[in-house]
Amino acid sequence: MSRLIKAGIVGASGYSGGELVRLLHGHPDVELVALSSRTYAGKGIGDVFPSLRGLAYRFEEFTPEDIVSLADVLFIAAPSGVAMSYAPVVAAAGKKMIDLGADFRFNDPALYEKWYKMPHSCAELLARAVYGLPEIHRTELAKADLAGNPGCYPTSVILALAPLLSQGAVAGDLIIADSKSGVSGAGRSADIAYNFCEVDEGVRPYGVLKHRHTPEMEQELSLLAGSKVKVVFTPHLIPMVRGIVSTVYAKVKPGCTKEQLRSWYEGKYSREPFVRLLDEGSYPTTKAVYGSNLCDISVDFDEANSMAVVCSALDNLGKGAASQAVQIMNIMFGIDETAGIAQLPVFP
Amino acid sequence: MSRLIKAGIVGASGYSGGELVRLLHGHPDVELVALSSRTYAGKGIGDVFPSLRGLAYRFEEFTPEDIVSLADVLFIAAPSGVAMSYAPVVAAAGKKMIDLGADFRFNDPALYEKWYKMPHSCAELLARAVYGLPEIHRTELAKADLAGNPGCYPTSVILALAPLLSQGAVAGDLIIADSKSGVSGAGRSADIAYNFCEVDEGVRPYGVLKHRHTPEMEQELSLLAGSKVKVVFTPHLIPMVRGIVSTVYAKVKPGCTKEQLRSWYEGKYSREPFVRLLDEGSYPTTKAVYGSNLCDISVDFDEANSMAVVCSALDNLGKGAASQAVQIMNIMFGIDETAGIAQLPVFP
Amino acid sequence: MSRLIKAGIVGASGYSGGELVRLLHGHPDVELVALSSRTYAGKGIGDVFPSLRGLAYRFEEFTPEDIVSLADVLFIAAPSGVAMSYAPVVAAAGKKMIDLGADFRFNDPALYEKWYKMPHSCAELLARAVYGLPEIHRTELAKADLAGNPGCYPTSVILALAPLLSQGAVAGDLIIADSKSGVSGAGRSADIAYNFCEVDEGVRPYGVLKHRHTPEMEQELSLLAGSKVKVVFTPHLIPMVRGIVSTVYAKVKPGCTKEQLRSWYEGKYSREPFVRLLDEGSYPTTKAVYGSNLCDISVDFDEANSMAVVCSALDNLGKGAASQAVQIMNIMFGIDETAGIAQLPVFP
């Protein structure tokens, strides 16, 4: 790498933003040049993240034009709707952008507008954006300037199902995805529902049949299957900070065997740097991927019922957000895909 | 109540046993006369349960004959296989017994033998035993002397599905039950897998496609449906002490409406003292039932996919074990069904 | 008890308020007649506390006059400053009141005004109020109409030290109290500092050298010692919901022996229904008092350094707040002191 990639972050004061700072600060090919935040403008990084005390970064309130002029690549770690206002500026300047929100995840702007309840202001850029799951769209990403970082739940569900769907092995059109997430997925918010006392020692479903990650899963799974796939998705809140386990149930076509299933997963993932297919009898746990960009997957097959049960685990702030965004950046810039995100999980 | 019911507990040093002591000590109609334990014989209750320091109970090692001679009713809170050796003695003495293990849960001894990998030594008593889920088998329990206390997972899954199945509303024969349990469900064991550091901040599936609670669910759900029902069951370990949430997915026959579904649940549970059907948009959480005999249930219906998503929450040591056992005892002895187990949940 | 005590709660929507509802609902001698809340007026109890779904209580916004006319006794579970506005009305009506805040804990209004930064509006009633720690002020409480429920930390620290100080055994005037509290002590608040992600897996001191419970400890400890006692107090936030452990260090006068110390504690506490003096080598844990009105205490003595190390554990919402308030009520009304608060701790 002849010179460092200059990176800026918009919305750097949330959990994904903080994780981006942690990763980009340690990235050998990156210089972190701008942290934009309206709320914390003027504050040092250590005032917002006690873990980062001692680093010299400060938050500033940048205009889109200003931050784009400083950076080669922009990470948008702000709520959905923000990235749309930066994208045209980024495009005009010939820079790159990775949105951790949902603005650039959908092929069809109508779908975005239905689920996110706001008009999509730059449908023409949406058409050029790539859904940033490297294991599925690596080739397109290498040529892209704009990527929608996949949602945390969709990443875990799509990786769990890709080998099965791309083999055309799923029977019918209905898949069940039951996910369990740590609390950091809800963001860094002052909401009584996420007060420690309300969360600890509890597990509860939420957003049943109406979570906004559903259409994103359906879009990508349908593309993989080559036909329309529907997902019944139930997320659950778990008393832990980081991590998602998704347990996915898919009816498989008659005649499939356990060995076939396994071979498809091996074929798909054996050379992937960040997906670990577990041995039979081993199961994913969020503890084994804590703080990393890894996704662990197990595959079981109930032959009597022709039902595949696939489990995946990832860190929702890692492979589900910030480190995946860095992986996308690495691909976009043609550098080593694992640069800056090869940290081993912290255990226990 | 003219005189107190004399109760004995076998295996009182585990978590379910301790919960039985807590509940029976405070039960207005019960005198706790014997705590049997081989390991802790000679110890005071406070040496084994720091929470119960100050109570006068001591553990002794009783023979089945001795403890049966002292007690009107025996609770077996020991591993599966133990209750079988007490049952003939209890029956011969005309006393009552409630087994918190699996020895008396199955109608077919062959099923027990297949899943629990040991011969069933008293199949003739098994025929007289009642599967002790009060909301399903209250009438039989009132006449019974022997009951198999349902497993924690089956209690949560059967209560979630009973109204649907007894209406014949489920299409096909396959149901998916995805459960999330606190760690106390694994018992009070010195196993590195349950060391705090291995469990905290983690969620993981286990026993995928082979958990022993599956046949128990299938037996009872098939009885309710009037035809063979199959269950794909996946339990998960959650970093919390007590509680289970089960999320159940069942394909419903064409033509069913959301309102119908809801009315069936209201019909079934509106007069049940320990089942709370939640308002639409509210969801069960283990925090809302902590330390109680309650089971909370939500019902959702995805009309487009004809899929019912039913969620239930209970305390695995309460409605999933000890307080349900006391509820069974109350019914067996014809006293107020809520006696001794009407404690409100501890929150937060 | 010929007729039920009519109880009202002001500020019933916080954690202490919810615990009061749980306890008073089950209290055999109490009828809960009024729950006052401005924020939740019109809501059912189950909308505010999911654990209490199914109970018929509703929140209303009462004037002091209205709620006093309905109730025999008022519990004030609101922030400090609120109780002062109810006290004159309660007194005029000849009713009783127990304040869970700090308004009626101090003998000297100037001390209140200094630490709570507001004028004390009814110093004349303050003079009639009793500091409601039953183990210290039981006799006065039996004759009182107005009590200040001790703070959670002071309860744990004063109970840990009372036997030592009342024997005049402490050397010098300086005591160190290092306390560890669960998060519910901070109240039911939408504050990012208590978001699960900020608290879990963390322990941290706060309010070092300036926590408002310090003068309350010093007042009571000085009274017990018969001379001015100073306390260096450091509270810590622990990732758990309920419970306080206080570790107290006091230099003891030369010549004291371990046996003497222990005998003073036995003398003081052996007949107390809610204090358990632990055997040597056993230590208090918040788990052993969870959900109860108990306080567990251990006593150690470092003879070489003449240093007593006394540890106490209680449930901050129980003996540290709501159940202690009920204990005070029981004493004030001359009924069984343990009525309604004899629940055994929930374990594990």
Added chain:
Amino acid sequence: MSRLIKAGIVGASGYSGGELVRLLHGHPDVELVALSSRTYAGKGIGDVFPSLRGLAYRFEEFTPEDIVSLADVLFIAAPSGVAMSYAPVVAAAGKKMIDLGADFRFNDPALYEKWYKMPHSCAELLARAVYGLPEIHRTELAKADLAGNPGCYPTSVILALAPLLSQGAVAGDLIIADSKSGVSGAGRSADIAYNFCEVDEGVRPYGVLKHRHTPEMEQELSLLAGSKVKVVFTPHLIPMVRGIVSTVYAKVKPGCTKEQLRSWYEGKYSREPFVRLLDEGSYPTTKAVYGSNLCDISVDFDEANSMAVVCSALDNLGKGAASQAVQIMNIMFGIDETAGIAQLPVFP
């Protein structure tokens, strides 16, 4: 660095051992050449640490001679007593060794023998060993071949007190250290006392007045003070995985001011790469150092009572064990002291 340092680990299957693998695997100047374990010989690293699946390391059972022949430096992450049997072999071969146990922490073998209840088999090597706290003994470490890695509690307490003691500012000879530790400090053990259900939602003191880290603190603090210092030390178990907060109370000599205290801490730590002195009003939390080699420190001074209250936080597996051991190695080998251990803390 012309060639890689070859490192071997003895007892690599515990939590400190796993952390050493994580850190040394990523260390730019180290090649990890041998993992010794009797229990796990033949197993792959991923069988023992699910987080490390995919790495190629295997456990073997090495003799001391064999592992010493392979490695330039040996880390002993085994129970106290093991390192003594390796030390003579290491010394004879002219290699280096860092013991994470207590065998080489004491200047006086009699002290070791009294507290660890076993004879010290190589007192002559003990004389050459350096107590490996870099902030205190950096110069000696640079010349040493053998170091005793400080205990986790002593690291936190000594760093909290060093500036005060080396200024001769402590009055009297008695210091109180009240520490709070996560559960990983107890090691990776199958002990019912560390079962999740026994630990979660609980806080408890243990080892009161008899913890083995006490003499280690006293040795180092006395050296710093130039006179005998005594410590009353109380550790507490906290329901979290990693981290220690120590709250230290020391009576300060008359005439000292807050500003002086603070200036001593700034003087001592402003150039230390791994100690962060917090601004007044900020307090250490284990969350801010999670997974790192950092130690955060706050200093308060109660002028009225002449009492300094110093709080420190570190990761017991990081600065309290594995990463500190790597820091020691870096110093011993004369490479960049921060190499391989500059990871930022994982937050939240």
